Amino acid sequence: MTRLWLSAALLVLGCGGEVDPGSGGAAACNGPHWRRLPTPPGAGHRGLHHAAAWGSDQIEIWSGMDGNPEPGASRPLVSGWHVRSDGELVAIPTAGAPSPRSAEAVGVLDNRLFVWGGGDADGGFLGDGSQLDLVTSAWSPMSAQGQLAPRHSPVAGVAGNSFLVWGGYGGDATGKPSGVFGDGAFYDPEAGGWEKLDGEPLELRVGPYQIVVAQADEHVAVLAESTATARLYYFLPDEKRWFAASTAGAPSSRSGAIMAYLAATRELLVWGGYGEGVANDGARYSFLTDSWKPVSSEGAPSARVLAYGAALRAQGAGTRAVVWGGETADQFDPTNTGGIYDAATDTWAALPLDECSPPPLNGATFTAFGNGRQALLWGGTSPGEPSMPEQGWVFTLEP
Numbered sequence: 001m002t003r004l005w006l007s008a009a010l011l012v013l014g015c016g017g018e019v020d021p022g023s024g025g026a027a028a029c030n031g032p033h034w035r036r037l038p039t040p041p042g043a044g045h046r047g048l049h050h051a052a053a054w055g056s057d058q059i060e061i062w063s064g065m066d067g068n069p070e071p072g073a074s075r076p077l078v079s080g081w082h083v084r085s086d087g088e089l090v091a092i093p094t095a096g097a098p099s100p101r102s103a104e105a106v107g108v109l110d111n112r113l114f115v116w117g118g119g120d121a122d123g124g125f126l127g128d129g130s131q132l133d134l135v136t137s138a139w140s141p142m143s144a145q146g147q148l149a150p151r152h153s154p155v156a157g158v159a160g161n162s163f164l165v166w167g168g169y170g171g172d173a174t175g176k177p178s179g180v181f182g183d184g185a186f187y188d189p190e191a192g193g194w195e196k197l198d199g200e201p202l203e204l205r206v207g208p209y210q211i212v213v214a215q216a217d218e219h220v221a222v223l224a225e226s227t228a229t230a231r232l233y234y235f236l237p238d239e240k241r242w243f244a245a246s247t248a249g250a251p252s253s254r255s256g257a258i259m260a261y262l263a264a265t266r267e268l269l270v271w272g273g274y275g276e277g278v279a280n281d282g283a284r285y286s287f288l289t290d291s292w293k294p295v296s297s298e299g300a301p302s303a304r305v306l307a308y309g310a311a312l313r314a315q316g317a318g319t320r321a322v323v324w325g326g327e328t329a330d331q332f333d334p335t336n337t338g339g340i341y342d343a344a345t346d347t348w349a350a351l352p353l354d355e356c357s358p359p360p361l362n363g364a365t366f367t368a369f370g371n372g373r374q375a376l377l378w379g380g381t382s383p384g385e386p387s388m389p390e391q392g393w394v395f396t397l398e399p
Contacts, residue, residue, distance in 0.1 A: 028087075031356035035394045040089045043390035046077060046379040047363030050106040052113065054134055056314065056370040057085040060113050061378055061392075062092065065102055065363075075121050076100040082134075083376055085369045087394060096139030098130040105156035105165045107215075111135050112189055114163045116142060117170075118152045125150035125171045131189065146194035148185050155184075155213055157220035160237030162186035164220050166197075186240075197240055214268060216261040216287070221268055225253045230270065232285055249292035251283045252276070258309030260321040262343045269321050269341065271295060274305040278329035284343065299348035301339040303329045308364065312397060314372030319343040322375055322395065324351060324366055334360030334383065340397065358393045359383075373397050 029036040049064025062080035078100050080092040097115075098104075104118025104126070116129030127150030129142035151170030158164065166184030171177045186195040212223040221234040230253050232245035251257075257273030262284070271282030280303035282295040301307075307326030312318050324338035336359055338351035364380025378392040 029356035031354035033352040033396055034354055034356040034358065035087060035396070036356045036358070037083075037087050037089065037392045037394065039389040039391045040081065040091070042091065044077075045381075045388060046390040047381055048102065049077070049080075049365060049379055050104075051365035051367040051376070051378060052106060052108040053367055053370055054108050054111075054113075058134075059083045059367050059369060059376050059378075060092070060108060060132075060134070061365070062106060062113065062115065063102065063104065063118075064379065076102040076118075082137075083378070083392060085371060085374050085376075085394065092132065093137050093139070096130065096141075097132075098128065098139075099126070101126050101152075103152040105129075105154050105163075105168075107156050107158055107163050108134070109158050109161075109163050109189060114142065114187065114189075116156075116163075116165060116187070117148070117150065117154060117168065125152060125169075125177075127151070127170075142187065143192045143194065145192075146185065146196055147187075148183065148194070148196070149178075149181065151181055154181070155211070155220065155222055157213065157215045157235075158218070159186065159220050159235045160218050161190075162188050162195075162237065164235060164237075166220075166235070212257055212259045214259040214261055216268060217263070217266075219287070221259065221261070223257065223259050223270060225255055227253065229253055230257070232268070232270075234287075245285060246290045246292065249283065249294070250285075251281065251292075252279075254279060256305035256307075256326075257282070258307050258321075258323060260309040260311040261313075262311055262319055262321065263313040264317045264319045265343050267343060269295065269309070269311070269343070271300075271309070271323065271341070272304050272307050272326065278303040278305050278327075278332075280304065295341070296346045296348065299339070299350075300341075301337060301348070301351070302335075304335065305332070306362075307338070308366035308377070310366050310368040310375040312368050312372050312375065314370060318372050320397070322351065322366075322368075322397070324377065324395075325361060325364075334362060336360045352397075356393070361388075 028038040046064045082090040101118030105116045111134045113132040151168035154168030155166040184197045214221045219234040224231045229247045229250040233242045254273035254275035260269045266287045268285040283292045304326035308324045311321045321341045340349045359382040361380035368375040375395045
């Protein structure tokens with residue numbers, strides 16, 4: 001799940017945080033379901049970064065904010081990691097990488113990691129980008145031909161065979177803020193250029209404080225707050241337009257929900273979040289029938305907002321989604337509990353915890369590998385100490 005509203009807020013406020021003293025942040029730990037990876041050499045502190053799966057057993061970690069606990073000391077990072085499902089860590093080279101930025105558009109298409117736009121450390125807007133060849137680990141600039149106006153916090157993802165960037169906050173050619181954009185563009189890596197797309201008067205334009213983004217096969221999906229029900233939009237790459245999903249049976253309007261794509265059933269799972277209160281209910285949207293159906297609440301995790309969700313999938317299959325962490329209804333305290341939802345049976349099971357489980361975290365990422373049974377939790381901060389050394393945990397549902 002993409003926490004765009006939090007990213008945008010921390011562009012201005014910076015990020016800090018504290019850590020559970022017991023988490024250590026250095027030594028590896030192997031448990032039945034959780035494996036804590038050691039703090040990699042040269043790592044500092046990282047939160048509000050990007051994570052994207054590549055293939056069946058690798059996840060790319062890039063950028064984010066240095067979680068320096070000193071007020072005003074947080075800054076955008078220009079670094080990242082290739083993280084494999086077996087715990088191997090390889091630093092991403094920085095030669096030729098894009099300049100320091102946060103809240104940029106990031107996505108993986110074929111064998112390339114794309115980084116475009118964002119906000120710089122001085123509060124300005126950026127309109128350039130770079131691409132990383134994931135086979136050779138070499139950076140090269142993205143073409144500027146036809147690119148969008150500078151902006152941060154846009155919706156981004158893979159639409160068909162192109163990298164899609166839409167909306168976001170930005171400015172004009174002089175850098176003067178111009179508010180929320182309602183336009184977008186495709187980046188075609190083969191042609192090496194941008195194709196601008198016409199704007200549409202969608203509720204999607206409410207901006208990054210109220211939206212959640214998920215990748216659903218060839219679609220980029222966006223869940224937005226509305227007056228009564230949550231509104232779901234997804235991009236149709238062949239028609240080059242957004243489609244407004246049916247609202248019949250949709251969950252109530254909420255922010256900070258999870259949205260995860262269940263490939264086997266071609267459904268989006270929406271769960272939790274904050275509307276009239278903190279919720280532990282949800283619904284599933286079917287791309288095949290343009291319809292919603294409720295999700296069972298029996299055995300579901302406790303009500304929470306800003307939880308992390310990842311659907312376990314392998315080669316287009318997978319009906320299970322993992323929910324971890326978030327802030328509970330009790331004074332919005334962070335938690336490290338969760339649950340596993342199985343769409344095949346509409347049932348919940350408790351998320352396994354063991355001696356290597358992570359502490360409660362804010363500003364982390366939780367991303368599934370493509371092998372159908374593992375996910376990576378990376379970075380973030382936790383209550384307890386001024387800062388948390390960058391590290392990760394690999395969750396394995398079925399060892």
